[in-house]
Amino acid sequence: MINQRMYELGNEPSAIRELFAYGLSRKAEIGAENVFDFSLGNPSVAAPDAVKKAALELLEKPSQEVHGYTPAQGAPGVRAAIAASLNRRFDTSYTADNLYMTVGAAASISIAINAIVTPGDEFIVIAPYFPEYRVWIENAGGICVEAPARMGSFQLDIEALEDALTERTKAVIVNSPNNPTGAVYPECDLVELANTLRRKQDEYGHPIYLISDEPYREIVYGDTKVAFIPTLFENTLVCYSYSKSLSLPGERIGYVLVPPAAADAAKVYAAVCGAGRALGYVCAPTLFQHVIEKCVDEPCDVASYQENRDALYAGLTKLGYECVAPQGAFYLWMRALEPDAKAFTERAKGHELLVVPSDSFGVQGWVRIGYCVERSVIDGALPAFAALMHEYQAPTL
Ligand code: PLP
Numbered sequence: 001m002i003n004q005r006m007y008e009l010g011n012e013p014s015a016i017r018e019l020f021a022y023g024l025s026r027k028a029e030i031g032a033e034n035v036f037d038f039s040l041g042n043p044s045v046a047a048p049d050a051v052k053k054a055a056l057e058l059l060e061k062p063s064q065e066v067h068g069y070t071p072a073q074g075a076p077g078v079r080a081a082i083a084a085s086l087n088r089r090f091d092t093s094y095t096a097d098n099l100y101m102t103v104g105a106a107a108s109i110s111i112a113i114n115a116i117v118t119p120g121d122e123f124i125v126i127a128p129y130f131p132e133y134r135v136w137i138e139n140a141g142g143i144c145v146e147a148p149a150r151m152g153s154f155q156l157d158i159e160a161l162e163d164a165l166t167e168r169t170k171a172v173i174v175n176s177p178n179n180p181t182g183a184v185y186p187e188c189d190l191v192e193l194a195n196t197l198r199r200k201q202d203e204y205g206h207p208i209y210l211i212s213d214e215p216y217r218e219i220v221y222g223d224t225k226v227a228f229i230p231t232l233f234e235n236t237l238v239c240y241s242y243s244k245s246l247s248l249p250g251e252r253i254g255y256v257l258v259p260p261a262a263a264d265a266a267k268v269y270a271a272v273c274g275a276g277r278a279l280g281y282v283c284a285p286t287l288f289q290h291v292i293e294k295c296v297d298e299p300c301d302v303a304s305y306q307e308n309r310d311a312l313y314a315g316l317t318k319l320g321y322e323c324v325a326p327q328g329a330f331y332l333w334m335r336a337l338e339p340d341a342k343a344f345t346e347r348a349k350g351h352e353l354l355v356v357p358s359d360s361f362g363v364q365g366w367v368r369i370g371y372c373v374e375r376s377v378i379d380g381a382l383p384a385f386a387a388l389m390h391e392y393q394a395p396t397l
């Protein structure tokens with residue numbers, strides 16, 4: 001006998017993975033330049049030169065220093081460097097002891113959930129949402145409760161969220177800048193959310209945590225501001241990763257921040273260490289911990305994402321598609337031309353357009369277009385989107 005749930009998870013078709021695999025085989029058949037693959041969130045911008053330089057310098061050091069184990073929660077030096085960087089940027093006073101190094105945001109969120117869950121606790125996610133949230137919540141023994149975002153803008157709908165809160169609510173997961181919608185939550189809405197959570201905490205007599213999933217924190221456009229949520233709501237656990245900001249998704253490096261102002265902070269931090277231990281997420285890759293220590297203030301290069309966003313948004317809206325103007329991350333959220341988003345994405349495939357149906361993110365009728373691609377993919381795709389629109393407009397015979 002094996003673990004049936006794990007078997008099902010491993011065997012379950014993921015729309016994104018399937019689409020990506022389809023894209024690879026289609027590219028082999030008709031040439032990569034003829035397939036417009038918007039399926040994945042793999043950064044198209046190269047990692048900064050500073051990362052390469054730091055890695056090369058580190059590789060000259062004695063093997064133990066760069067390939068040996070660090071403490072389970074990460075090397076003190078990198079945790080101190082991250083704390084100092086956050087303090088400079090957000091006027092906080094964190095220390096190394098508030099941070100736990102992880103293998104990316106996936107591990108950070110899984111650890112945060114496991115650290116605070118008790119059986120039957122509810123975790124609220126805002127639909128549309130990153131699909132793995134449900135997997136991580138349920139695997140930890142929690143219950144995933146969906147609260148809708150505001151339809152159209154995909155901003156926070158505080159009333160809907162309030163309706164979803166119960167005395168079993170342990171945490172709310174927010175993700176701004178957002179995958180899949182590109183929305184960035186303004187500070188005023190987050191303040192309203194914080195006030196609502198405080199009111200409910202008083203009513204229920206226990207803390208409600210905000211798990212802030214922030215892999216896209218630095219990827220924003222124009223004058224969009226990303227609020228630093230722990231300064232607005234004390235019970236925030238930050239789950240960060242360098243996968244997107246420094247284009248290092250394969251290096252698996254990120255952290256959990258437990259701010260000292262959070263309820264039961266010392267206990268929560270100990271539980272984070274315990275969850276890391278229980279899940280086997282100890283000692284994040286040593287080489288890349290040290291790279292981060294050296295590159296902690298390295299700026300994120302958003303220029304080409306911004307160019308892609310501008311070209312794609314302008315091109316698609318000109319063709320008549322309804323799109324949410326992305327304020328951050330590198331995804332564009334577009335209404336499908338029929339209610340069944342899966343059927344729409346199948347028809348899009350006929351034009352070699354690979355976009356992800358919104359069903360994967362818990363809502364109907366939209367698609368996600370990941371524009372972390374070469375500019376040529378966007379330029380090539382726009383005529384295909386025009387043909388797709390034309391196909392829907394043409395009278396059926
Ligand atoms: N959260 C969101 C919203 C994401 O988009 C991703 C990755 O795409 C993750 C978490 C996982 O990030 P990581 O690759 O750092 O584990």
